Amino acid sequence: MFSLMANCCSWLKRWQEPVRKVTLIMVGLDNAGKTATVRGIQGESPEDVAPTVGFSKIDLKQGRFEVTIFDLGGGKRIRNIWRNYYAESYGVIFVVDSSDIARMEETKQAMIEVLNSPKISGKPVLVAEHNLFLFS
Ligand SMILES: Nc1nc2c(ncn2[C@@H]2O[C@H](COP(=O)(O)OP(=O)(O)OP(=O)(O)O)[C@@H](O)[C@H]2O)c(=O)[nH]1
Ligand SMILES: [Mg+2]
Structure with a gap:
């Protein structure tokens, strides 16, 4: 009985929690697999x-988020638009094609630029590996 009450209380508490909105940006070099990754998340x-x-x-619902x-x-030529989204983003998903060894230096420079931005500093960053060689 006590456990049933506790379960009801915790369910009620969760039900009353407000829906939280989170904005993320997905960046990385062209051809890294960003859009393919998003499609994968959506089951496409x-x-x-x-x-x-x-x-x-892309708008997703994940629990109360x-x-x-x-x-x-x-x-x-369009990488300079990334900075327009830094202020409103809660965090960053940086996608890297780990099979593209020839572009690792370019990837590193792009990542340094993102991480050095004051509007990203202190925010969560996920480096997502996408291996186009393995998946294609
Ligand atoms: N079959 C297959 N193709 C993939 C996969 N991931 C990426 N590709 C292909 O690789 C190419 C590049 O992937 P995109 O997801 O467009 O790369 P992107 O990082 O979004 O590139 P930009 O939009 O130019 O910045 C596309 O033609 C994709 O269809 C995968 O897991 N499997
Ligand atoms: Mg894309």
């Missing part, structure tokens, strides 16, 4: 994805 096929020009916005992911284009 990662194949035949076109390069992202600008951004795409409403998560918005901005999947940002990683092409060299």
Whole structure:
């Protein structure tokens, strides 16, 4: 009986908790597999994805969290748009294609630039490995 009451109380407590909104940005070099990863999260096929020009916005519900992911284009000429999203993001998902050894230095420089940004400093950063060689 006591355990039933305790369970009811904890369920009520959770039910009363407000829905939390979280905004994340997904960055990384072009062709790293960002959009394919997002598609995977949504249960869609990662194949035949076109390069992202600008951004795409994905809304997900995870428990009491409403998560918005901005999947940002990683092409060299559009990477400067990333900084426009830093202030509103709770954290960063940095996707790395670990099979692309030739672009590791470029990846490192892009990552340093993100991590050095004052608007990212102190925020959670997830480095997500995507191995295009293994998965394609
Ligand atoms: N079959 C398969 N193809 C993949 C996988 N991951 C990525 N690809 C393909 O690899 C290419 C690049 O992946 P994207 O997800 O578009 O890469 P991106 O990081 O979003 O690139 P930008 O949008 O240009 O910044 C696309 O043609 C994808 O379809 C995978 O796991 N399996
Ligand atoms: Mg993309």
